[in-house]
Amino acid sequence: MNSTQKFDREKxxxxxxxxxxxxxxxxxxxxxxxxxxHLQNEANFYIVLSHPCSLLNYSLELEPDxxxxxxxxxxxxxxxxxxxxxxxxxxxxxEQLALVVEVEQKNRLVIPRGEIASCAPLVATLTASTSRAxxxxxVNRYLSSAFPDEFERRISNKKTQLRKVFNSEVGQKCKAxxxxxxxxxxxxxxxxxxxxxxxxxxxxxxxxxYDDEAEDTPDGFNxxxxxxxxxxxxxxxxxxxxxxxxxxxxxxxxxxESPKLIKWNFDFLSIAAETPIERV
Numbered sequence: 485m486n487s488t489q490k491f492d493r494e495k496x497x498x499x500x501x502x503x504x505x506x507x508x509x510x511x512x513x514x515x516x517x518x519x520x521x522h523l524q525n526e527a528n529f530y531i532v533l534s535h536p537c538s539l540l541n542y543s544l545e546l547e548p549d550x551x552x553x554x555x556x557x558x559x560x561x562x563x564x565x566x567x568x569x570x571x572x573x574x575x576x577x578x579e580q581l582a583l584v585v586e587v588e589q590k591n592r593l594v595i596p597r598g599e600i601a602s603c604a605p606l607v608a609t610l611t612a613s614t615s616r617a618x619x620x621x622x623v624n625r626y627l628s629s630a631f632p633d634e635f636e637r638r639i640s641n642k643k644t645q646l647r648k649v650f651n652s653e654v655g656q657k658c659k660a661x662x663x664x665x666x667x668x669x670x671x672x673x674x675x676x677x678x679x680x681x682x683x684x685x686x687x688x689x690x691x692x693x694y695d696d697e698a699e700d701t702p703d704g705f706n707x708x709x710x711x712x713x714x715x716x717x718x719x720x721x722x723x724x725x726x727x728x729x730x731x732x733x734x735x736x737x738x739x740x741e742s743p744k745l746i747k748w749n750f751d752f753l754s755i756a757a758e759t760p761i762e763r764v
Contacts, residue, residue, distance in 0.1 A: 491541070496539075504531055504614075505605035508530065515603065529555040548597060550594060567659040568749070569658070571624065574618065589622075642718065652711075658686060676721075677723045685730050709727050
């Protein structure tokens with residue numbers, strides 16, 4: 485569709501397109517054809533990231549593009565990749581399809597927008613909570629904080645064990661990880677330690693379960709904290725001063741925006757060159 489043509493907004497609205505609409509080969513073959521060949525897979529799903537104001541704008545000249553994330557089905561969610569804990573990879577559920585999918589930052593792309601007026605999505609939109617998680621994860625790609633290279637080096641030899649802790653049943657319930665660290669920028673010399681306080685956020689329901697749990701419950705919340713504490717004791721050059729759970733509904737804006745409280749994107753991949761959004 486040529487950008488000088490008027491976009492049929494009413495038809496797109498009638499079809500149900502919105503931010504976080506989901507389409508695939510069967511529902512939207514014309515859109516599927518616009519995807520780059522290496523991302524065309526009839527088993528995949530594609531989630532619209534574009535804001536509704538851009539998605540349904542009358543002018544294709546002003547807003548020619550549809551931003552899309554490729555979603556690949558996976559057998560089950562990895563706790564290291566839920567709730568935006570990994571800045572490069574997100575696992576979420578398309579509840580309407582009873583599917584868990586994996587979305588990667590490197591597989592975001594833009595395609596011409598006009599064809600959404602000629603076909604309907606498979607799913608009109610993700611649930612509100614899942615949509616919020618996806619958009620927040622996308623935005624946080626540009627807002628996330630990095631720790632000193634020396635800190636990352638010191639914890640790198642325990643990455644397998646740390647992954648196991650984060651992928652436990654309790655780890656998958658954690659929505660975010662926040663750290664207060666004594667030095668968040670500089671690489672410390674070998675004779676100085678990074679001192680940390682770590683806070684895991686839980687939703688209100690899971691925090692209540694933690695609050696009511698007996699301290700010796702096998703594989704419970706307290707066991708999770710102890711495993712992490714024991715693990716950090718084995719990491720040279722770090723001192724874990726405290727580790728706790730926090731009810732995320734009790735976090736204030738001031739706390740979240742405080743420069744002292746750093747969101748830890750629990751990602752053990754080395755920092756590589758940024759991958760641009762692919763344009764076709």
